[in-house]
Amino acid sequence: MPDSVKQRTYDAIVIGSGASGGWAAKELCDKGLKTLVLERGRNVEHVKDYPTASKAPWEFDHRGTVSIEQRKNLQGAKNLREETLHWALKDDEQPFIQEKPFRWVRGYHVGGKSLLWARQTQRWSDYDFEGPVRDGFAVDWPIRYKDIEDWYSYVEKFTGIAGNKDGLPELPDSEVMPAFETSCIENYFKESLQKNFPGRHLIAARCAHITDPQAIHIEQGRGKCQNQTMCNRGCIYGAYFSSNASTIPWALKTGKLTIRPHSVVHSVIYDDKKGKATGVRIIDGNTKEMIEFYANVIFVNASALNSNAILLNSTSNRFPNGLGNDNGLLGKYVSWHNYRGKANASYEGFKDKKTDGRNPSYSYLPRFRNVFKQEMDFLRGYAIGVAGGRGTFSNTDMIGDQLRENLLKPELGGWYISTWMMGECVPVEKNHVRLSKDLKDKYGIPQLIVSCEWSENDDKMVVDYVEQSKMMFEKAGFTNIKAEDTNSPPGADIHEMGGVRMGHDPKTSLLNKWNQLHHCKNVFVTDGACMTSTGSQNPTLTFMAITARAANYAVEELKKGKI
Ligand SMILES: Cc1cc2nc3c(=O)[nH]c(=O)nc-3n(C[C@H](O)[C@H](O)[C@H](O)COP(=O)(O)OP(=O)(O)OC[C@H]3O[C@@H](n4cnc5c(N)ncnc54)[C@H](O)[C@@H]3O)c2cc1C
Numbered sequence: 001m002p003d004s005v006k007q008r009t010y011d012a013i014v015i016g017s018g019a020s021g022g023w024a025a026k027e028l029c030d031k032g033l034k035t036l037v038l039e040r041g042r043n044v045e046h047v048k049d050y051p052t053a054s055k056a057p058w059e060f061d062h063r064g065t066v067s068i069e070q071r072k073n074l075q076g077a078k079n080l081r082e083e084t085l086h087w088a089l090k091d092d093e094q095p096f097i098q099e100k101p102f103r104w105v106r107g108y109h110v111g112g113k114s115l116l117w118a119r120q121t122q123r124w125s126d127y128d129f130e131g132p133v134r135d136g137f138a139v140d141w142p143i144r145y146k147d148i149e150d151w152y153s154y155v156e157k158f159t160g161i162a163g164n165k166d167g168l169p170e171l172p173d174s175e176v177m178p179a180f181e182t183s184c185i186e187n188y189f190k191e192s193l194q195k196n197f198p199g200r201h202l203i204a205a206r207c208a209h210i211t212d213p214q215a216i217h218i219e220q221g222r223g224k225c226q227n228q229t230m231c232n233r234g235c236i237y238g239a240y241f242s243s244n245a246s247t248i249p250w251a252l253k254t255g256k257l258t259i260r261p262h263s264v265v266h267s268v269i270y271d272d273k274k275g276k277a278t279g280v281r282i283i284d285g286n287t288k289e290m291i292e293f294y295a296n297v298i299f300v301n302a303s304a305l306n307s308n309a310i311l312l313n314s315t316s317n318r319f320p321n322g323l324g325n326d327n328g329l330l331g332k333y334v335s336w337h338n339y340r341g342k343a344n345a346s347y348e349g350f351k352d353k354k355t356d357g358r359n360p361s362y363s364y365l366p367r368f369r370n371v372f373k374q375e376m377d378f379l380r381g382y383a384i385g386v387a388g389g390r391g392t393f394s395n396t397d398m399i400g401d402q403l404r405e406n407l408l409k410p411e412l413g414g415w416y417i418s419t420w421m422m423g424e425c426v427p428v429e430k431n432h433v434r435l436s437k438d439l440k441d442k443y444g445i446p447q448l449i450v451s452c453e454w455s456e457n458d459d460k461m462v463v464d465y466v467e468q469s470k471m472m473f474e475k476a477g478f479t480n481i482k483a484e485d486t487n488s489p490p491g492a493d494i495h496e497m498g499g500v501r502m503g504h505d506p507k508t509s510l511l512n513k514w515n516q517l518h519h520c521k522n523v524f525v526t527d528g529a530c531m532t533s534t535g536s537q538n539p540t541l542t543f544m545a546i547t548a549r550a551a552n553y554a555v556e557e558l559k560k561g562k563i
Helices: 020-029 080-088 131-135 145-159 184-194 214-221 249-254 304-312 401-408 458-473 540-560
Strands: 011-017 035-036 258-260 261-272 274-284 289-295 297-300 332-335 341-347 362-363 382-393 411-424 432-440 446-451 477-485 497-499 521-526
Touching: 011 020, 011 274, 011 497, 020 035, 020 249, 020 297, 145 540, 184 304, 184 382, 184 458, 261 289, 261 304, 274 297, 274 432, 274 521, 297 304, 297 540, 304 332, 304 432, 304 446, 304 497, 332 432, 341 458, 382 458, 411 458, 446 497, 458 477, 521 540
Parallel strands: 011 035, 011 297, 035 258, 297 521
Antiparallel strands: 261 274, 274 289, 332 497, 341 411, 341 477, 362 382, 382 411, 432 446
């Protein structure tokens, strides 16, 4: 029988095929587990499904802009571009309720947001892992840097990270290949910081691009970055890391992986008698039929808020309030990053210099507030992204030959520098997600209510960023300085975390140090939902390392018959 229970039974199920789900699939398949990846969106095959990857500007109907007609019913209407319209999410795919303003950016297709991300990858240090217990704002992380250090290396070598060995204790070195060059204005700013602000180290940001392909990358069929900076269309060279270019095709080659797109996970099935999870229920995106799949181990990697939603919707006699939710904390302590601050300025110098070529990365100023000791009137701190360059412009106030001449020979503008704040948000209980009792989406799944707002700590941090940005720019001799609180809503950073946090104690956390639900050991949650605190670093590298670690542990536990 084609649809028999046997045919729907696997060793492992992974929910979601994004940055973290791709890693779970790779590790589980590498270790010989017959693995099913359930993905709510459509399939996206590397290269074949990047329709705009090599298109020139004039090949687009509207030179990149998106018509009012096309904008209707599309998520993030403000930032849509014709080049990346194929990733846009329809509003009616998954409506959610913003109890307070929240921007929820999602990527629903095979590969998830690993096809959309800016690829910045900075490691955490113990100044991050020890933060909650040192500063007393959250439960203690059940892991430290030493628990994850080798997994960072493991993931980085496979992924390919461009960067330098910077030797900073607050930002441990990664396994790197040559960094992208930083511009002369960034280098100048770095020198000014060294002179005027000891302890503030501007470095080339580490990012998941291959600049010197190694055997492991060639084996994946990936090549060197061509500096086209058209990354978000999908990279035909596989130069930047995405699940589609890297972990998923790798897992497929093992012959152990099945990917099922258009599979909207409804809930995890818990068997009260067996005392464990036995599988996953999906709603087929095309037929709207509910189908069950079964496995011994389940990885929940649907991205932080969706993983919360799935667990909250996984009710049973044993868990009437959501899977593993004995303490009522599931969905609470949701957190994100504070990207409210922005600054920019001009520079009158370097008239003899210009930029040449394109750079897919930036500079990065690691957190310098409250790192080694508490020194400010707010907790934690912020990192700063820095980009600088020299623009060109053409006078286009005419038609004919002169217009063509002007377009062909643009004039050099002045040097500019811009920075953006990347602040750590302190998780608090009242920032939470829960399921609506009344409203459902088109799949019959309860809508998610997101109830998150900034805290006084976040506000104070933005004030400090604005002040410090001005001071750092002034000391460097920059002009036209603007630094502001953009008052963007929570979520605009696209780094949602928490709600299923890790911890030592089942009374105050949901997951143990191996990312197993304390009360349902064959379910692992290894995306941002597991994060006890948020750090200020771009978080995805940490999700990937935590996932690889947990997947290898899960395989060992399966072999021992413990789960
Ligand atoms: C523009 C942009 C820039 C970013 N830049 C950076 C950066 O520089 N550095 C960084 O660290 N991070 C960055 N991020 C964030 C990064 O993309 C995410 O942290 C990362 O992709 C999260 O991985 P994930 O596996 O948890 O989720 P995702 O990659 O989002 O994957 C989740 C997958 O689960 C699927 N799914 C969801 N719900 C269900 C369901 N019910 N059933 C089945 N499948 C489901 C989704 O379709 C998706 O494919 C950026 C994101 C964006 C959008």
